[in-house]
Amino acid sequence: MDDEARYEAVSSRDARFDGEFFFAVTTTGIYCRPSCPAVTPKRVNVRFFPSAAAAQSAGFRACRRCRPDAVPGSAAWNVRADLVGRAMRFIGDGVVDREGVGGLARRLGYSARQVQRQLTAELGAGPVALARARRAHTARVLLQTTSLPVTELAFAAGFASIRQFNDTIREIYAGTPSELRAAAQRPHGAAARPSPSGIPLRLAYRGPYAAAEIFDFLQVRAVPGVEEMRGARGDRTYRRTLRLAYGSGIAEVDEHGGARPRRKPPAGLVCPAARGADGGWLECRLRLTDLRDLSTAVQRLRRLFDLDADPYAVAERLGADPRLARLVAERPGLRSPGTVDPEELAVRTVLGGPPERAAELVRSYGKPLDVADGGLTHLFPAPGELTGAEVEEPVRALCTALADGAVLLDAGTDRGAAERALAALPGVGPRTAAYIRMRGLGDPDVRTGTGTGTGSAAGTAGAAGVADAWRPWGAYALHYLWSAGRLRPGEMPG
Incomplete structure (x- = not known):
């Protein structure tokens, strides 16, 4: 997309692009997600950024209305296997917070200077700024969902000092920690209280989301003692234990979640294969023995439920193949589940x-x-x-x-x-x-050979060119074949 196409998405409040880019308004000093419900600013006053960290580094504050730090992540980081893609996955997993930029560079096999240069060139922010944006979001969640003392909360979010914490919150959210906490309490008229069910979170996703299919997938594979599924189809809760860097945890994720109201994008931005809602969220609760694991736990759950996927791009690519077109139409928003470990x-x-x-x-x-x-x-x-x-x-x-x-x-x-x-x-x-x-490893593509295994799948995709036609969404093609019974569950092509 060029900047004019991005502005068109902003003008239509198109949620499909939330997390893919951010826009800032020079006259207000605020940055937003594309679907922000506020009045659309004049084009001359708008700047675009590839990441929230880049907007923050340029001096813009997060919009309190649309909460741009809580959007789905870009699907590009799941697809890409280069230095920047790998670095973003490491940063999301908390490596910079735990091991510093030097640790990130060692894991990537590059110098810290090279990592800094490439991330800054592409994202407008280096690893420290990207990790700082992640810490700020974690702090906001803790401020607004728990009654933890601010001192304890700051270190739990990964900040090195109370001063650093206070300065970051003021800079990014244009308010003090106490003001952020009070703003979250006003709608309910009561102070935040610890919940025995854990820290409540909304795990955002873009586009349609086939929740029933992903919960079915997890239910039949649930390992007793580590995982369990409660409730009936359509109203289930997936629960599991988590082994994390600083301790352990228990996660609960609800099937029904919530959905954004649909908005019709302008004709120039319509994806012909796109169907379903314009995004929404899964309700989640986390109980952790050490709150420093919060953002890492959230990121791992996002990978498990494939919440950063771009279902529009998947549908456009796979829906153009006559072998898969009907399956894509019948199951909009089908995802490729990952893992927490x-x-x-x-x-x-x-x-x-x-x-x-x-x-x-x-x-x-x-x-x-x-x-x-x-x-x-x-x-x-x-x-x-x-x-x-x-x-x-x-x-x-x-x-x-x-x-x-x-x-x-x-x-x-x-x-x-x-x-x-x-x-x-x-x-x-x-x-x-x-x-x-x-x-x-959350790879959205998969290639193990030129065939598709055995049985009725043999006529589905037998040529080498079929796998190429599905790239980079081969994993989603497999899930469509599995869900339709054209491959046995778990059967891999080859």
């Missing part, structure tokens, strides 16, 4: 079998929760805890490779290198490695 996903995939097999592993080697919560009793065991376990050789080999760093499955790892290393392990093979790459 790539190492857990890898172990479960290589172990194979029904979820009860993994549950036996959890009961034997997983860390029990201090207090069981319904059906949630354990954390899934880390690979290092399974290297000496009585498990099959492929699982032991995988866990050894993960524990000693021979295979890396962190958020911003090189996906190609990880897939090759996985495929080289005994008992893994290319199809299993491709599945782990798709779900564990």
Whole structure:
């Protein structure tokens, strides 16, 4: 998009572009998401930015009305495998907060100067500014959803000092922490109170969202003790334990969520394959033993539910293929679920079998929760805890490779290198490695060969060119084939 097309999206308050870019108004000093309901500013007074951090670095404050820091992330970071894409995934997972810019650079295999230069050139902000924007958003959420003392809250959000915290909040939100907290309390007429159900959050997404299908997918794969699904279809709550950097947690995500009212975009911006609502959110609650894990936990849940996807781009690409056109029309907003823990996903995939097999592993080697919560009793065991376990050789080999760093499955790892290393392990093979790459590393594409496996799928996509025609959305094509029964659930092409 050029700036004129971006301004057209702003004029129509088109939610499809929330998170893809931001706009700022020079006369007010405020930056917004494209769908902000405020009066559209004059074009001469508008500047565009590729990230919230870039707008903040340019001196603009976040709009209190549209909360531009709470939009879905750009789908580009899921697609891209270059330095910038990998860096953004690492920053989202909290690497800069935990390890600094030097740690980020080491994980990427580049110098800190090179990382700074490339991020600034493309996003208008370096890793420190991007991490700062992330911390500010976490702080706002904690201010408005908990009654934590400000001192404790500031360090939980990742700030190094109270002064840094106060200065950042004033600069980004044009108010003090106390004013932000008071603004959240006024509609309810009461002070914020700790909730036994956890910190309430809204996990935003763009476009249509096939919630029933993704909850179905998670329900049949739920490992007892680590995951559970409550309620009936259409009103379910997915619950699971989380193993995080500073502690553990329990997450609850509701199926029904909420939706934005539909707005018809101008003719020049209509995607012919787009259907459904213009975005919405899933209701979430998080209980954490250490609040410093909040933003990392949120980002991992976003990857699990594929909330940063661009369903319009997926529908446009796959809906143009006659093999998939009807499936895309029948299931708008179908997503490609990821995982909250790539190492857990890898172990479960290589172990194979029904979820009860993994549950036996959890009961034997997983860390029990201090207090069981319904059906949630354990954390899934880390690979290092399974290297000496009585498990099959492929699982032991995988866990050894993960524990000693021979295979890396962190958020911003090189996906190609990880897939090759996985495929080289005994008992893994290319199809299993491709599945782990798709779900564990959140790759929206998948390529394991020129065919599509066996059975009725053989006539669906047998030529090498079909996989190319679906790029970079091959993972979504697989989910359409799985949901329609043209491939057996979990079957990979090849």
